[in-house]
Amino acid sequence: MSRVPWIIKYRPKSLNEIENQDDVKEQVKQWMDSWLKGKPEAKAILLYGPPGSGKTTLALALARDYKMELLEMNASDSRNLTAIKNIAERAATSGSLFGTRGKIIFLDEVDGINTKEDTGAIPAILELIQKTKYPVIMAANDPWDPSLRELRNSAKMIEVKKLGKYALKRILTKICQNEKIECEDEALSSIIDLSDGDARYAINILQSVAEGYKKVTKKLVEEISRRKESELDPFETLRSVFWAKYAWQAKNAVTSSQVDYDLLIKWFSENIPLQYSNMEDVWRAYDALSRASIFLTRAKLSDWGLLSYVFDLMGPGVALAEKGKGKPGWKAKWVKYQFPQTIQLLSKTKETREMMNSILEKIGKKMHSSTQKVLNDVYPFFTQYYNEKMGEKLDFSPREREYVINLRGRREETGEQPEEKRTKRYYKRNTRRT
Numbered sequence: 001m002s003r004v005p006w007i008i009k010y011r012p013k014s015l016n017e018i019e020n021q022d023d024v025k026e027q028v029k030q031w032m033d034s035w036l037k038g039k040p041e042a043k044a045i046l047l048y049g050p051p052g053s054g055k056t057t058l059a060l061a062l063a064r065d066y067k068m069e070l071l072e073m074n075a076s077d078s079r080n081l082t083a084i085k086n087i088a089e090r091a092a093t094s095g096s097l098f099g100t101r102g103k104i105i106f107l108d109e110v111d112g113i114n115t116k117e118d119t120g121a122i123p124a125i126l127e128l129i130q131k132t133k134y135p136v137i138m139a140a141n142d143p144w145d146p147s148l149r150e151l152r153n154s155a156k157m158i159e160v161k162k163l164g165k166y167a168l169k170r171i172l173t174k175i176c177q178n179e180k181i182e183c184e185d186e187a188l189s190s191i192i193d194l195s196d197g198d199a200r201y202a203i204n205i206l207q208s209v210a211e212g213y214k215k216v217t218k219k220l221v222e223e224i225s226r227r228k229e230s231e232l233d234p235f236e237t238l239r240s241v242f243w244a245k246y247a248w249q250a251k252n253a254v255t256s257s258q259v260d261y262d263l264l265i266k267w268f269s270e271n272i273p274l275q276y277s278n279m280e281d282v283w284r285a286y287d288a289l290s291r292a293s294i295f296l297t298r299a300k301l302s303d304w305g306l307l308s309y310v311f312d313l314m315g316p317g318v319a320l321a322e323k324g325k326g327k328p329g330w331k332a333k334w335v336k337y338q339f340p341q342t343i344q345l346l347s348k349t350k351e352t353r354e355m356m357n358s359i360l361e362k363i364g365k366k367m368h369s370s371t372q373k374v375l376n377d378v379y380p381f382f383t384q385y386y387n388e389k390m391g392e393k394l395d396f397s398p399r400e401r402e403y404v405i406n407l408r409g410r411r412e413e414t415g416e417q418p419e420e421k422r423t424k425r426y427y428k429r430n431t432r433r434t
């Protein structure tokens with residue numbers, strides 16, 4: 001059911017195909033040539049500019065033109081921190097640019113790094129840049145945050161300006177011709193005005209209108225964009241999807257929702273069995289939803305282009321799971337939708353989680369580690385050996401001190417096996433075996 005998103009299908013494959021950005025292309029090529037000559041003018045470049053101006057496209061096209069492999073990673077996802085460190089290790093020692101197949105390392109969204117939580121991320125990237133034997137390209141929308149100063153200093157900064165109206169017009173016209181869709185000239189102009197230089201937005205609007213209505217007129221473009229502006233709350237989103245008769249209605253409902261996608265999955269998950277009474281319909285809806293969840297994770301990890309599949313599966317996938325939908329005699333069931341249980345549970349424990357996070361952050365700050373690392377490697381031992389002096393040094397509030405002490409007290413009282421003991425036993429057992 002899912003079709004390839006046009007932003008991927010029509011992504012330029014070579015620098016020559018990229019519209020505008022001549023100055024950027026020239027600078028990037030010069031930089032690459034300096035690497036090939038063995039004397040890089042800078043080890044890394046930082047491409048910065050508004051969304052949809054072609055930063056990722058430039059990196060991909062450059063790699064293709066130079067017949068290199070692009071190692072692409074989203075820097076803002078803390079789960080990639082270890083991967084960045086590993087790459088730093090390998091990039092320092094292995095291969096040459098000319099070997100079997102050279103590599104370019106591409107770190108997207110460096111401005112999305114949470115420098116407070118992931119204190120290790122910027123140092124890891126700096127180390128990578130210092131040691132690397134491969135060219136490094138970074139991308140950001142807004143690189144001017146003070147926390148990115150060192151990154152800025154360690155890279156050649158290249159500005160990617162937003163796309164002009166003529167460039168956007170050429171991109172859209174080409175797609176219309178290729179897809180053989182009827183596109184009114186006025187419709188394209190209004191898409192271009194709405195997108196304000198963002199090619200991704202422009203192409204996505206074009207695709208939504210074309211797929212929904214098979215033609216692109218000014219009136220339809222305005223209708224879709226208006227609908228996008230008036231966002232749906234979770235109840236309206238669910239109703240619009242479950243009651244949709246056509247795939248495009250369900251897809252529009254999902255893309256116009258004000259609820260973020262992770263949360264929307266929880267809303268659907270809670271309400272599918274309320275809406276559908278036939279077990280096979282329920283099964284099909286959950287099947288589509290679970291796939292949406294997989295694509296969402298992959299989109300966040302590697303390529304936001306995959307979001308389109310999330311919309312297809314969460315919207316039309318769930319909507320058309322009901323057999324006989326839209327046929328004569330079919331009528332949508334009116335249901336009172338429920339708030340997701342998991343969120344209710346989470347909000348009940350919100351206070352505790354916030355306290356725990358604050359404790360982990362304070363420890364992490366002292367140890368220059370991420371909260372995740374502190375939670376896994378340090379916290380179990382920390383609670384065991386905690387004393388007042390440590391609380392003072394870490395600047396714990398009285399409530400945080402009480403929390404850590406109570407946590408230990410409760411374990412001693414209930415005889416609950418403390419995690420640290422389990423960890424130690426596990427460690428001993430495993431080291432003995434080896």
Ligand SMILES: Nc1ncnc2c1ncn2[C@@H]1O[C@H](COP(=O)(O)OP(=O)(O)OP(=O)(O)O)[C@@H](O)[C@H]1O
Binds near residue numbers: 006
């Ligand atoms: N200069 C361009 N010429 C042709 N197509 C372009 C150009 N810039 C962007 N596009 C189209 O827009 C899509 C989105 O662009 P891209 O992902 O490169 O933007 P970006 O600048 O990396 O955005 P973000 O900052 O949000 O990551 C591309 O897949 C491509 O189809």
